[in-house]
Amino acid sequence: MHAINDRLIQLALLVLIFGGWQFGVTAGLIDPFFFPAPLDILKQIVAWIINPGFYKHVSITLSETVLGYVIGTALGVGAGVWLGLSRRTARILDPFIKTLNAIPRVVLAPIFVLWLGLGLWSKVALAVTLVFFVTFFNAMQGVREVNPVVLSNARVLGANRSALLRHVYFPAAASWILSSLRTSVGFAVVGAIIGEYLGSSAGLGYLISQAEGNFDAAGVFAGITVLAIFVLIIDSILDVVENRLITWRPKEGERPA
Amino acid sequence: MSVLARSVPPVSVERRPDPAKPMVEIADVTMAFGDFVAVENVNLNVGDGEFLTVVGPTGCGKSTILNAVAGLLKPAKGTVSIDGQRVTGTGGDIGYLFQQDALLPWKTALENVELGLMFRGVGAAERRAQAMDWLAKVGLAGFEGRYPQQLSGGQRKRVQMAQALITRPKVILMDEPFSALDIHTRHLMQNELLALWQEDRRAVVMITHDLEEAIALGDRVVVLAAGPRSRVIDSFEVDLSRPRDVAEIKLDTRFMELYRNIWASLRGEVEKSYARNK
Numbered sequence: 001m002h003a004i005n006d007r008l009i010q011l012a013l014l015v016l017i018f019g020g021w022q023f024g025v026t027a028g029l030i031d032p033f034f035f036p037a038p039l040d041i042l043k044q045i046v047a048w049i050i051n052p053g054f055y056k057h058v059s060i061t062l063s064e065t066v067l068g069y070v071i072g073t074a075l076g077v078g079a080g081v082w083l084g085l086s087r088r089t090a091r092i093l094d095p096f097i098k099t100l101n102a103i104p105r106v107v108l109a110p111i112f113v114l115w116l117g118l119g120l121w122s123k124v125a126l127a128v129t130l131v132f133f134v135t136f137f138n139a140m141q142g143v144r145e146v147n148p149v150v151l152s153n154a155r156v157l158g159a160n161r162s163a164l165l166r167h168v169y170f171p172a173a174a175s176w177i178l179s180s181l182r183t184s185v186g187f188a189v190v191g192a193i194i195g196e197y198l199g200s201s202a203g204l205g206y207l208i209s210q211a212e213g214n215f216d217a218a219g220v221f222a223g224i225t226v227l228a229i230f231v232l233i234i235d236s237i238l239d240v241v242e243n244r245l246i247t248w249r250p251k252e253g254e255r256p257a
Numbered sequence: 258m259s260v261l262a263r264s265v266p267p268v269s270v271e272r273r274p275d276p277a278k279p280m281v282e283i284a285d286v287t288m289a290f291g292d293f294v295a296v297e298n299v300n301l302n303v304g305d306g307e308f309l310t311v312v313g314p315t316g317c318g319k320s321t322i323l324n325a326v327a328g329l330l331k332p333a334k335g336t337v338s339i340d341g342q343r344v345t346g347t348g349g350d351i352g353y354l355f356q357q358d359a360l361l362p363w364k365t366a367l368e369n370v371e372l373g374l375m376f377r378g379v380g381a382a383e384r385r386a387q388a389m390d391w392l393a394k395v396g397l398a399g400f401e402g403r404y405p406q407q408l409s410g411g412q413r414k415r416v417q418m419a420q421a422l423i424t425r426p427k428v429i430l431m432d433e434p435f436s437a438l439d440i441h442t443r444h445l446m447q448n449e450l451l452a453l454w455q456e457d458r459r460a461v462v463m464i465t466h467d468l469e470e471a472i473a474l475g476d477r478v479v480v481l482a483a484g485p486r487s488r489v490i491d492s493f494e495v496d497l498s499r500p501r502d503v504a505e506i507k508l509d510t511r512f513m514e515l516y517r518n519i520w521a522s523l524r525g526e527v528e529k530s531y532a533r534n535k
Contacts, residue, residue, distance in 0.1 A: 153359035155347040156327050157420070158376035167372070171363040 036218035044222035048207075061204040061230070064120055064192035068127020069185060076132045076184075077177055080139025081169060090140070097136075105129050105191070109198045118199055127191025131184040138180035142173025178242050185234050193227065204230070272457055274306025280460035281326060281428055286335035288321040295321045297486045298335070301479065303428070306458040310471035312523060313481030314530030319464040323430045326462065327353050340427055348376075352421035354431040358413055360405040366392060366416045367401035373424040391419035395449065411442040415449075422453060429454075431463040435470070447474060447503040455500055468523060472515050473503045480522050483530035491522040 018038045024030035025037040032040070048054040083090040108129060112122040146169060154168050196205025204227055211219025281303040288295045295318030303309045313319050324330040325337050328347040337344045339351065352373075360369045367388050374384035392401055395415040405413055414434065421429065434450075435443045451474065454461065465471050471478045472495055480491040497511060506512050 149355055149357045149359045150361055152324075152327075152329050153353065153355060153420075154361065154372070155329065156351065156353040157373040158348045158424075159372075160348075160376070163376055167361065167364075171361070174363075 032217075033215075034217060036221055040218045041221045041225065044218045045225060048222065048226070057203050057207055058230070060120070060202045061192050061196065064123040064127060064195070064203065065188045065234070067120075067124045068191050069131055069188035071124065072128040072131025072188065073135045073181060073184065075128070076135025077139045080136045081143050081165070081173065084140040084143025084173070085169070101133050106194055109195055112195070113199050118201065123192045123195030123200070123203070126195045127188045130187040130191040134184040134187060135177065135180045138176045139173055142176030143169050146172040174245065178245065182235065182238055185238060186231060189227065189231055274458045276304040276306055278305045279303065280305045280307070280340055281462060282338040283322065283326065284336050284338070286322070286325060286332045286337060288318060288325060288330065289333040294486050295484055296481070297488055299489055301489060303460045303462055305460055308454065308461040308463070308474060308476045309479060310463045310465060310475035310477070311479045311481060312465060312468055312471045312519070313487065314483045314527045315466060316530060316534065317481045317484040317487040317526070319481060320432050323353075323432050323462060323464055326428070327351055327430055350424075350427045352424065352426035352429045354417060354421050354429070354434040356433040356436060358405065360413060360416055360420070362405050365401060366397060366403050366405070366408065369405070369416055370419045370423055372420060377424065387423060388419070391423050392416070394453070395419045410438055411446065414438065414446055418450065418453065425457065427459060429459050429461045431461065433465050434463070436465070436467070444504045450474070451501060451503070468516060468519060469507060472512060472519065473501060473506050478519055480519065480526070483526040483533065490526070491519070493519050
């Protein structure tokens with residue numbers, strides 16, 4: 001019963017916000033130049049969806065996001081596990097990592113365009129720099145917080161270094177790494193979109209920047225909405241992946257016997 | 258049933274341990290962490306098939322001795338040998354029963370039990386069959402697919418027992434293995450442990466702060482002094498017949514006599530330790 005009521009309230013809120021907004025625009029209370037009517041935004045989205053050319057933009061942004069995400073995550077996990085295991089290397093590299101992490105990533109975009117051109121890879125590079133650090137810090141933390149008793153037990157049972165990595169360190173770090181994967185999806189999209197926005201000829205970021213150039217607020221809002229849906233879909237896919245990978249973690253309500 | 262029965266080692270060949278043959282030799286061992294000396298000049302020999310229990314006040318460095326035997330810690334001075342081989346690191350022929358939960362939480366009961374065999378390169382089918390046998394042995398047939406979080410404290414201890422014993426190690430080390438269990442579960446587990454041990458009669462070093470447990474399980478009880486710079490101060494033979502029932506043996510007059518004697522020795526150290534940590 002509660003679940004249904006909650007859904008009804010959510011629906012009512014949605015209608016209230018967008019209905020009020022739509023009403024405000026038609027009644028002349030809200031300037032549609034800055035806040036276009038929800039129906040106009042919807043029309044723009046529908047116009048995009050039925051236009052085959054739109055999917056080229058989506059697929060380009062998607063490939064940039066996925067590539068940036070996969071490369072950034074792989075590098076982050078690798079470096080994180082390595083520095084988590086080797087405290088000395090971590091100590092030596094610490095100031096460099098902190099400095100690199102302190103650079104606002106957006107300012108790197110022009111440099112990546114210089115190095116890699118206006119195409120796909122400059123956006124991927126930007127996404128990688130954003131994703132890397134999130135995953136890196138989480139993987140390092142995960143490896144460092146391995147239960148020492150479990151580790152001793154595995155060693156006594158005869159695990160060598162590579163067996164320890166595979167059977168103890170990686171699974172122990174997995175929940176940390178996975179939680180960072182959720183956060184970094186958002187970052188991968190941000191990297192791709194900002195890269196496109198600053199200089200490109202295709203992609204959702206390009207669509208938004210075009211609309212902005214034409215003072216087409218409806219287009220900008222439509223682009224934002226499409227992006228939000230885009231991230232929500234990726235997020236729900238990760239949900240499924242996470243539940244598959246960490247079956248050993250007790251689910252809510254399933255307490256130990 | 259026949260699948261299980263096939264891989265059980267032949268029971269008829271009973272191991273006849275030679276108590277005169279030292280299985281664990283701890284020679285002049287000092288364990289230190291920086292300037293802190295936990296134990297100093299400890300000499301202990303454990304014969305083949307002997308069940309040695311070590312008692313001492315909390316914080317006297319009992320565990321560090323076990324960790325040296327396991328190869329987890331290096332002694333600052335002295336040597337540890339198992340069956341004449343000097344211990345230089347982990348991976349020796351030992352089983353270790355930890356006080357805390359030491360199971361890998363991301364592996365099922367079955368996967369946990371077969372770990373030791375897997376690390377030794379035993380094939381998948383063979384180790385699976387043996388692990389199933391061991392789970393049955395500790396009374397957990399049917400629980401092989403459960404993760405540690407889905408088992409009770411006592412069940413987790415049973416899995417740990419199977420995990421530590423499946424490789425049939427020459428030496429079994431135990432660090433207060435049952436201290437976290439309630440008293441009834443503890444008695445059950447102690448009896449099961451004794452039954453399992455009786456089958457194979459390996460050398461055991463068990464650390465405990467529970468003197469009753471030490472006498473009920475051990476062939477010999479060694480008393481450690483209060484730390485730091487703890488050392489062995491006394492050793493008592495436990496001449497109680499086997500097999501024993503842990504709950505009933507406590508009513509035996511010989512048990513009570515031993516208890517009085519060892520407590521007389523241990524009490525002073527417990528008081529010293531208490532005064533230091535107050």
